[in-house]
Amino acid sequence: MFIVTAVIQALAMALSMFWEILWPLVLGFALSGIVQAVVSHKTMARALGGDSPKNLSLATLFGIASSSCSYAAVALARSIFQKGASFTSAMVFQLASTNLVIELGIILIVLMGWQFAAAEYLGGLLMVILLAVIFRLTLTPRLVQRAKEQAAKGMEGRMEGHAAMDMSVEGGSFWQKLFSGKGFTAVSHYFVMDWASVWIDIALGLLIAGALAAWVPESFWQAFFLSNNPTLAKIEGPLVGPLVAIFSFVCSVGNVPLAAVLWRGGISFGGVVSFIFADLIILPILDIYRKYYGWKMMGYILVTFYVTMAVAGYVVEFLFAALGIIPQNRNVAAITEGFQWNYTSILNIIFLVLAAILIIRFLRTGGPAMLKMMNSSGHEMPSHGEDHHAMHEHEHGHAS
Incomplete structure (x- = not known):
């Protein structure tokens, strides 16, 4: 009976956070x-050929404009690297695509507060700069060449097909692209496929977060994060945060509920931020780096990413403490309050209607057939023109 009650409690917390x-x-x-519907992959690869400030700025912007799925970001980074982007630009791109995307900021604001979203974006930009400096000082042409040779072997990771999909609309202004039939269709396809690519991570993150919140006593977290000694806690947090992430197996936006549990448990502010940053060095993704670029480059990515994540965590902790804006309240409403009829419920209903509209468009314009190819080899995906030809055929068929 105790086990059943504990499971129900964990599930209730997971559902509360999901709501x-x-x-x-x-x-x-x-x-x-x-954003993805109006920015093409070809444009990305052409613009990221070097590691100048301009190239890296564009890599950051393209990352912000891409899918937040960590696996798709890693696969797309390899793709643009093979098409001529510099290795530094490719790594900056995937860093931005998981740490500076729109949905991550919105979820952080709602679940944990604006300070965490501000720290995420500020720390993300800082990581881009740090990574570029470290790569310039330590990355050898020989290691890049080996990585390029390994990448050319085309070993499969995850979400290859999703990364290879380019359904962006060409011709016209931003608004003309967006409000065209093809633009609406492209948005609906990206919307559903992004959901399909990260729902497992979101579900896993919620379930693990619910279990930890329900089953692990506060005293354990306080001891683990040295909460009784604020100075040591601030030193430990950014070092331990990424290590916890590596073994959590949860990436993308799925690790935000876990971050909320860690924050409630007593980890430092910088530790929370470095934990969220570390979705690109979890064990399954490290294995993909090994396949894509070889053992040596995998080790290099792990060490350089870990260092930048920890340093960014320290800088954010120091800066926000100096400004006096680190939150003092560790009660996360989604964990402690449960379901309530409030503005969240009203917004959920409104946005579920929007989701339904996009899903219907997706289903009526050949979406399911493309969904089947999402986790296939990128080489099997239709080309840019074929994507639009298929969409056009479906749209024409429904119009007639």
């Missing part, structure tokens, strides 16, 4: 779909 972040997820993925 809290549902509308931000729908809004974030819809906005992400809009």
Whole structure:
């Protein structure tokens, strides 16, 4: 009976957190779909040929404009690297695509507060700069060449097909692209496929967070994060945060509920931020780096990413403490309050209607056939023109 009660309690907390972040997820993925619909992969690769400040700025912007799925970001980074982007630009791109995307900021604001979203974006930009400096000082042409040779072997990771999909609309202004039939269709396809690519991570993150919140006593977290000694806690937090992430197996926006549990448990502010940053060095993704670029480059990515994540965590902790804006309240409403009829419920209903509209468009324009190819080899995906030809055929068929 005790076990059943504990499981029910964990599930209730997981569902409560899901209800809290549902509308931000729908809004974030819809906005992400809009941006992806007007920026093509070809444009990315052409613009990222070097590692100058301009190249890296564009890599950051393209990352912000891409899917937040960590696996798809890693696969797309390899793709643009093979097409001529510099290795530094490719790594900056995937860093931005998981730490600076729209949906992540919205969810952080709703679940944990604006300070965490501000720290995430500030720390993300800082990581881009740190990574570029470290790569310039330590990355050898020989290691890059080996990585390029390994990448050319085309070993499979995850979400290859999703990363290879380019349904962006060409011709016309931003608004003309967006409000065209093809633009609407492209947004709906990106929306559903982004959901399909991260729902497992979101579900896993919620379930693990619910279990930890329900089953692990506060005293354990306080001892683990040295909460009784604030100075040591601030030193430990950014070092331990990424290590916890590596072994959590949860990436993308799925690790935000886990971050909320860690924050409630007593981890430092910088520790929370470095934990969220570390979704690109979890064990399954490290294995993909090994396949994509070889053992040596995998080790290099792990060490350089870990260092930048920890340093960014320290800088954010120091800066926000100096400004006096680190939150003092560790009670996360989604964990402690449960379901309530409030503005969250109203927004969830509104955005579920939006989701339904996009899903219907997706189903009526050949979406399910493309969904089957999402986790296939990128080489099997239709080309840019074929994507639009298929969409056009479906749209024409429904119009007639």
